[in-house]
Amino acid sequence: MAAAAQLMLFEMPVRPIAPAPQPIESPPTPSPASSRRRSQAWLALHFTDLSLAAAYNAAPLDRRASLDASAWAVIDDDRLKHVVACNERAWNYGVRPGHRMNAAIALCSSLTLISRDMAAETSLLERIASECLKYTSAVSVQPPNEVLLEVRGSFRLFGGPAALIERIQADLCGLNAGLQLALAPTARSAQWLARSSTTPRVCFPRELSEALGSLPITSLQWPLPVELQLTRFGVMTLGDLMRLSRKDLARRIGGGPVRELQQAMGRTTWLHRGWSTPPSYHDRVLLDFEIETTSLLEKMLERPLARLKRTLIGAARTIDELTITLKHREGCTPIAIRLQQATADTAHLSTLLHEHLDRLALRAPVREVAIDAPRLLVAHARNHSLAMDPATRADVPAASELKARLLEQLQSRFGVNAIRALAMRAHHVPERAQWAEAPSQASAAIATPTRLPRRPLWLFREPKPATREYLQGAFRIESSPETIEAEAWEGASVRRAYYRARTREGVECWIYRDLQSPHDWFVHGLFG
Amino acid sequence: MNTVTLADIPLLWRAESLAPLQAQCVSTGHDTLDRALGGGWPQPSLIELLCDDHGIGELRLLIGLLRNAQGTSDTASRKVVLWLSPPFELHAIALSQCGLAPNDHWVCSVATPSDLQWAMTQALRSGACLAVIAWARQLKPAALRTLKLAAMTGRSVGVLFRPTSEARIASPATLRIALRPQPDALELSILKMQGRRPSVVCMVPADADRSTSEAK
Secondary structure, eight states, X not given: OHHHHTTTTSOOOOOOOOOOOOOSSOOOOOOHHHHHSOOOOEEEEEETTHHHHHHHHHSOHHHXXXXXXXXXXXXXXXXXXXXXXEOHHHHHHTOOTTOBHHHHHHHOTTOEEEEOOHHHHHHHHHHXXXXXXXXXXXXXXXXXXXXXXXXXXXXXXXTSHHHHHHHHHHHHGGGOSOEEEEEESSHHHHHHHHHHOSSOEEOOGGGHHHHHHTOBGGGGOOOHHHHHHHHHHTOOBHHHHHHSOHHHHHHHHOHHHHHHHHHHHTSSOOOOOBOOOOXXXXXXXXXXXXXXXXXXXXXXXXXXXXXXXXXXXXXXXXXXXXXXEEEOSSSEEEEEEEEEEEEOOHHHHHHHHHHHHHHOOOSSOEEEEEEEESOEEEOOOOOOOSOBOTTTOSXXXXXXXXXXXXXHHHHHHHOTTSEEEEEEOOOSSGGGSEEEEOOOSSOOOOOOOOSOOOOOSEEEEEXXXXXXXXXXXXXXXXXXXXEEEEOGGGTSOEEEEEEEEEETTSOEEEEEEETTSTTOEEEEEEOO | OOOOOGGGOTTOOOGGGOOOOOSEEEOOSOHXXXXXXXXXXXXXXXXXXXXXXXXXXXXXXXXXXXXXXXXXXXXXXXXXXXXXXXXXXXXHHHXXXXXOOGGGEEEEOOOSXXXXXXXXXXXXXXXXXXXXXXXXXSOOHHHHHHHHHHHHHHTOEEEXXXXXXXXXXXXXXXXXXXXXXXXXXXXXXXXXXXXXXXXXXXXXXXXXXXXXXXXX
């Protein structure tokens, strides 16, 4: 996961990319037979140096600087410790993938060796797959180092195959994982073409057999015994292989390669497991330096939040809860943001975060930030109203959404329990007939009150004793008494006679005489 | 004999003929006040009510503003009324007697003046609030201007209760009314109303009682 989190933040020196070839001719018009089944276009992304990129991203920062300056290689965990990948410096010394560790050290005595981390590679590949969801919804992960995209439906949006390939190259070049691309009518052929050529290849349906025919067998990454056996036959290219009888071939080299060939030619289907967004989101950002101010922290969080937004929008997901954990040298500070309405709008999230950070006093410098969304919910596309705000030319959001946003904003500054809505309860005693509840989305219809005498708008939480003022004649009683009684089993034993009274200053009060001790008078509210 | 009145002189400019600056007004429920304000509560606006005592009828004044707009859209898209640090508790039954839904009234107690200003600005700007009613003192003119701009942005009404001692301090509010209780009436002196002249209105309590009994 650590490697994945660094995907966009820290970029290795960029290698030049070969320009994407312009398609020479437009794809042939589909024949009536093929139009029944929609033609497909598969884009294969093959990462030759995925293990290198994963190891680099997993390394701590100070180590990265030393890696940049030295020759290094990733070695496998097997007995002979074969070199899996090496950087350009090591390559110049003559180190090649497939060398044994001893041979590599013999070629370059200062070679830094890093053991392969399969988990980091897998998570990096999944990370790439998630990023690729923005190009198409049909993404398939092919371990160890390939991602397949079905992009037939995306051409128009991205401006054609060449533009799409260029865009993908530009987006993934920061990773520096040795990206090789190929576009072909079938997934298997795209995969093979991507493996074989370092420059992007575009293969149209009519030239498929020709393009495949020229591929050397060695570029297909078939098992070594199969490769050796085919070399013994004198089969050097796929074209040679296609000339042989399928049945005999299957008997001699096994059914697997033959089936793959059939899949590449589009004669049989190849079923993929589609990649979809995981049910939760986790991101971790290692900081280059310790951060001590919240304003800087806020600035730093912009990019991870943008990444979260890309993931959410790409996968059509929303979140209703987000936890940002600030990790210090010792201990950590969690910031939990709970939303009233699930959203993918990180601009709103960052305003909420601003409120949280504004109140937060950092107890220690922050070294690392973790962003976790415990669940990604399926986004339900809402119909927007045709009405536009004439001032801003933007959609008018629904009132419930505005309310939820305001509530979230106030709650993130003043605490979850700071905002209360009024609610009524059936009870005779006035102070028990109402309570404060958490504001809800649905607003109830206006209840028609039962026939009660007029009640004051201001109610004192505790009735204020006013016996002396009453005896001094401060109140002028303006109504007949309203007796309110409640028994002990209702929660309070109460017997009161309420009056509307006016003071000399013109303040209209709601006063009562306690019938249990008939000389005591209280003020219980004001007719505001 | 032909008499020439002042009204016949075309070049004479009369103060009453000021173009109404407020496009939209909400009736206050009191005819005299409506007339003095030129139709009712301006909307959107920032309204200042200056009063020292509580319970003199200051809330009843606002019922018309709150009821009118809440009644218009009786669906889930109803806007809320936010009360910021009210001096006492609001009585839910009394609100429903006035024809308001208590559910739509949010109460928030805010400790510091800066928090109050922030909360009011956000609420006014959000567009989710029909009105934001706050009790504040010693707000700076810049803060008031921010509040007014926020009210204009969110097309809502901000109501500020301030002590009468601050009447002399200039304010950018759309409307400023000083409330003074008289033995049998409530005297409203309109200190400032954009597009109109200052005036004094007296409201007798029977007037207010009638308006609430109409709601029933």
